[in-house]
Amino acid sequence: MTGHRVAITGIGAVTPIGHGAAGLWRGVRRGMSAVGPVTRFDASPFRSRLAAEIDGFDPSRYLDAKRARRLDRFSQFATVASIQAVEDASLDDDETWRETTGAYVGSALGGVAFAEEQHRAFAQHGLAGVSPALALAVFGGAAPSNVAIDLRLRGPSLSNANSCASGAIAIGEAFRLVRDGRAPIMLAGGVEAPLAPLTYGAFAIIKAMSAANECPELASRPFDAARDGFVMGEGAAMLVLEDLERARARGARVYAEIRGYGTTNDAHNMIAPLADGREAARAISLALADSAVRPAEIDYVNAHASATQVGDRAEAAAIRLALGEYGARVPVSGTKGLYGHPLGASGAIEAAICALALTHGFVPGTANRVETDPTIELNVIGSAGLERPITTVLKNAFGFGGINAALVISAA
Numbered sequence: 001m002t003g004h005r006v007a008i009t010g011i012g013a014v015t016p017i018g019h020g021a022a023g024l025w026r027g028v029r030r031g032m033s034a035v036g037p038v039t040r041f042d043a044s045p046f047r048s049r050l051a052a053e054i055d056g057f058d059p060s061r062y063l064d065a066k067r068a069r070r071l072d073r074f075s076q077f078a079t080v081a082s083i084q085a086v087e088d089a090s091l092d093d094d095e096t097w098r099e100t101t102g103a104y105v106g107s108a109l110g111g112v113a114f115a116e117e118q119h120r121a122f123a124q125h126g127l128a129g130v131s132p133a134l135a136l137a138v139f140g141g142a143a144p145s146n147v148a149i150d151l152r153l154r155g156p157s158l159s160n161a162n163s164c165a166s167g168a169i170a171i172g173e174a175f176r177l178v179r180d181g182r183a184p185i186m187l188a189g190g191v192e193a194p195l196a197p198l199t200y201g202a203f204a205i206i207k208a209m210s211a212a213n214e215c216p217e218l219a220s221r222p223f224d225a226a227r228d229g230f231v232m233g234e235g236a237a238m239l240v241l242e243d244l245e246r247a248r249a250r251g252a253r254v255y256a257e258i259r260g261y262g263t264t265n266d267a268h269n270m271i272a273p274l275a276d277g278r279e280a281a282r283a284i285s286l287a288l289a290d291s292a293v294r295p296a297e298i299d300y301v302n303a304h305a306s307a308t309q310v311g312d313r314a315e316a317a318a319i320r321l322a323l324g325e326y327g328a329r330v331p332v333s334g335t336k337g338l339y340g341h342p343l344g345a346s347g348a349i350e351a352a353i354c355a356l357a358l359t360h361g362f363v364p365g366t367a368n369r370v371e372t373d374p375t376i377e378l379n380v381i382g383s384a385g386l387e388r389p390i391t392t393v394l395k396n397a398f399g400f401g402g403i404n405a406a407l408v409i410s411a412a
Helices: 020-030 065-070 073-088 112-129 142-151 163-179 197-205 244-249 278-291 309-328 343-360
Strands: 006-015 102-106 158-160 185-192 235-243 256-265 300-302 331-333 392-399 403-411
Touching (some): 006 020, 006 163, 006 244, 020 073, 020 343, 073 112, 073 142, 073 235, 102 163, 112 197, 163 343, 163 403, 185 343, 256 343, 278 309, 278 392, 278 403, 300 343
Parallel strands (some): 102 158
Antiparallel strands (some): 006 256, 256 403, 392 403
C-alpha cells in the first residue's frame, strides 16, 4: 500500500529491566531476569507467587509532585513513557506539532488495580475513604487523555483493550494514521499496571501463570520444554511515530521504519488459541502484504512467546505457516524471560526492543530457554543472542479472545 513512510523517532519505556530507550536496551543486553517473588501484596494464597515488578519508579522526575499524586500508576506509566519518547525524539517545545499529534494507547486492564485498591478502601471506610480520582482513573482512555493533557496534544487520541495484543494494535493503528497522512506525528504504545491481589488472582485461578516459585529468575521460559505459564509483569513503552520525510527534514534520528501491520481474530475460544495457528498466520501474512515484504526477507522474529504450553506451540505453527519453509530457519526469540508478561504493554515494549535491535545490529536472545520444546520446530535463539546486522523484523502479539496482531519493522 502506498502512502507516507512511517519512522520511529522516539522511544520511552518504563520496565522492570530499565527505563528509557537506553535503559531498556541495557536490560536486554544484560540478559538478567527481573522476575522475583511478589512484594506488592500477600500472594501466599495463590498457586503462582511471582511477578516482574518495577522497583524505584519515581514519576516526580518527569511530573510535578502534585500532578504525580493525582495519577494512578497506570496513568503515571503512560505519561512518563510518553514524555521520555518526546524528549528522545528531540521534538521542538512549541505548539505547532502538538495541534495534530495524538496518543493511541493499548492496555488489557487499564486502571483496574487502582479500582481494586479503592474498593478495599470503600469496604473499610465507606465512600469517604475513596479517592476522588477513582472515576477518572479506571477507564482505559485515562492513559491517552492524561498523555494529551501533559504533552498538550490536541490530535486524535484513543485507547484499546485488546488483551495482550493491545500495545501492538495501538502502534499498528497509529501507523495507519500517519501513513494515510491524517497525522504527521503520533505517540503510540502500551501500558499495564496489573499487580493487585484480585487482578493477579484472576489469572492464577485459570492456571495461566508459572508456579516455579522456588526459582523466580528461571520461571518465565518462552519456548522451553519445561515452561509452565507466563509471569505477570508491569510496564509501558511509547513510541513517537513520524512521517519519514518530516523526520529527515528536521534532522531527527530514525531508529527504524514501520512497514506493515495486520490483525485478525481466531473466532474460536476466549483462552485457547487455534492450535493450527491459521488466523495468527493470516495476521502475519497481512502484515507482510501490507509492507510488500517477502517471508525470506525477515531477518528475525520477535515472538509473543508468553511461555504457556498452548500459546507458544500455536505461535510456532503460525510462524511456520505464514513464512513457509523459511519459518523453520529464521531466527526467533521471545524476550519475556527478562521482564515477564506485562499484558497489553508487552507488544509495545517488544516493538521498542525490535527498533533498538535494528539500530544496534543485535538479535536478542531467549532468556531461560534451556531446551527448546521439540514440538516447536523453530530456530529459537539461545539466551546469548546474536551479534549480526538485521534489516527487517516481524513482531507478533496475541491476546485472550483470539486477538492476533503483527508488525513488520525495518531498519532506517
